[in-house]
Amino acid sequence: MTDQAPASTTAAAAVKLSCRNLWKVYGPRPEYYFDTSGYAIDVPGLAERMRREAHVPAVIDVGFDVHVGETFVIMGLSGSGKSTVARCLSRLVDASHGEVMLDGEDLLAMSPRALIDVRRHKMGMVFQNFGLMPHLSVIENIVFPLKLQGIPLAERRQKAERVIELVGLEGREGAFPGQLSGGQQQRVGIARSLVVEPDVWFLDEPFSALDPLIRRQMQDEFLRIQRVLRKSIVFITHDFLEALRIADRMAIMRDGKVVQIGTPTELILNPADDYVARFTSEVPRIRLLQAAACAVPAQGDLSALPAVSADGMAEDLIAQLAKNPDGLAARDGSGAVLGKITPASLITALAALGSEADHDAS
Structure with missing residues (x-):
């Protein structure tokens, strides 16, 4: 990830x-x-x-x-x-x-009825305060916006089950908010906002x-x-x-x-x-670097090297390079090799970023 x-x-x-x-x-x-x-x-x-x-x-x-x-x-x-x-x-x-x-539509000019329709179908909202209804179960909290839309029960449950799986709450559908951790409650809030497919x-x-x-x-x-x-x-x-x-x-x-x-x-x-x-x-400057920026052109077959995602962050490479000093193969989303990452190439990329920052500061 x-x-x-x-x-x-x-x-x-x-x-x-x-x-x-x-x-x-x-x-x-x-x-x-x-x-x-x-x-x-x-x-x-x-x-x-x-x-x-x-x-x-x-x-x-x-x-x-x-x-x-x-x-x-x-x-x-x-x-x-x-x-x-x-x-x-x-x-x-x-x-x-x-x-x-x-x-292309001006929200500030919308009538109250049109705005309600937009909120119900096009917007999802999540706040610091989870805003869950304590007397409703996880799945009942999640389907509540769909109930307001008048969507039939079977379709509501089908949509809810998809987002429950997406946020990792399988098995907790019947639990009430008071029985959940803070992180689980926030997942319910996220699922409720996503169930309308905003x-x-x-x-x-x-x-x-x-x-x-x-x-x-x-x-x-x-x-x-x-x-x-x-x-x-x-x-x-x-x-x-x-x-x-x-x-x-x-x-x-x-x-x-x-x-x-x-x-x-x-x-x-x-x-x-x-x-x-x-x-x-x-x-830290290392947090600005993606793995792709640390890769150098591949020399020979890299299939034996551990693969890392090219859009991963450079700071995550340090522990992997410590275990694999011969290097890592940077691959794009399709699995194609973009280059090889070594301890030296990582240091070089960081040095270049630091030089760029110093130049901009001056």
Whole structure:
């Protein structure tokens, strides 16, 4: 299993979800600032003006795209606005201004009935609070969204059994939430969100309430599920190491604004400012390397060497190379050999990454 989301082709993928000029303002008259018949939006000074006039701009002029099959992570410290953005995207909270498009449809312009239909059929949501109904069994919790859709019992159970297997809860179908561990309860929440087969999956700090060992196991499960389903995902976290493991691209927020968007490697090697640099300063450079970057052209027959996935992470190779100093064969998803990884080639790749980081810093 790889330790990071597989390399994405998001640059070429279609846009699934997007937002433009998104604002969420709390206060007595937030709509006043967006009356375009009387005022043009002066972004540099508008947020400060709102604060002076007893308003709280929680989300300030945010814009980005989420591509088909992409895991897009939004991260920031507490109060940065990341969860509010996710709630505006799903319209759990109504934005004060802007545009949110899902498959080309403006969610902010939808009627309540149309929005309910979209939520029931196109969106899945998982939160830090598992939100399970304690009087319902595992399978009853999972099928609840399908019951709301009016899907027949037999079909509900068939769909539920598929996602129960996907999240590894076989044999626990009849258990109640109080009989499950925290990790198992979160798996139920994940299964419930997936049973509707959503187009877009929102996860708001879904693992932060779990202890570190269970949290890493759930990250592994998330990566495994995403490799199978390739959903378009908006994932909220305050943990950069978690984001590093799962993100195709990520946005870092501060005080309601998006500071920088890019791949984890881009953010680490080319931080936009000191704030982003502080977020990424403790990340070991080896966590940026995939196995493919450590491979050298194959010489001769490599069939006798242990195989590793080319999209696996370099840090996972250390223990394997210690046991196999002659090297490892890096193979792609089809099993084709891409090259040989040796202790020397791993060190060379790490040195090159360090040189690139030093060059960018200078």
